[in-house]
Amino acid sequence: MSIWTRIAEALSALASGESLADVLAKLRSPPEQSVAFTIAVIALGAKMAKADGHVTRREVEAFREVFRIAPEDEAQAARVYNLARQDVAGFELYADRVARMFRNQRQVLEDLLEGLFHIALADGDYHPAEDAFLREVARRFALEPRVFRSLHARYLPGVEPDPYDVLGVAPTDDIRTIRSRWRALVRDTHPDRLVSRGVPEEAITLATRRLAAINDAWAAIQREHAPA
Secondary structure, X not given: OOHHHHHHHHHHHHHHOOOHHHHHHHOOOHHHHHHHHHHHHHHHHHHHHHHOOOOOHHHHHHHHHHOOOOHHHHHHHHHHHHHHHHOOOOXXXXXXXXXXXXXXXXXXXXXXXHHHHHHHOOOOOOOHHHHHHHHHHHHHOOOOHHHHHHHHHHHOOOOOOOHHHHHXXXXXXXXXXXXXXXXXXXXXXXXXXXXXOXXXXXXXXXXXXXXXXXXXXXXXXXXXXXOO
16 A cells, blocks of 8 residues: 555545544554654645745755655645645644654654755755744754754755765864764664654655765765874
């Protein structure tokens, strides 16, 4: 059964008058968490698209890069997106419910925030309203400031990412501490790890980009610390 079929089943509850946010709040057990993750990214992405006042074709295409959506599943993905855009509830409600759902899985919340960064920067522009939106989501997710700095450094257009920010370390940290952090990030980015913590297989494409950025940052720091 594809994840989109499972999403269709979850959305059947909407016929009884429940809101999309209510449906999302009920998806707590491991088999449904990948469904919850997918709905959360699309719903928050839809809310974020309203933040800067317009939705570009490139932003819509970004969903296809985060999730491998087969032609027969596009209707369900569009339904989630449109439901979230039409919902009068603010993004804060969605962010808070997602935060509670994954409160013991901080890495899942980091994965979700990264998906939102990818969508926000898909059109090559970083609107101040999008920045404010993402900062507030990160705050409601109770993520460490270094998580936001790391994603901001990697995704900000036209700016060379600071390798220390990418790894979430400080230039004053010793090389052993930085190496330990790099290894932990590489381990946590492995596709098997992502699937085990509820990230759907359809979203694993983000991990490839993340791993490349992590390794590039480590290589840059190694060069900086190499003896002259």
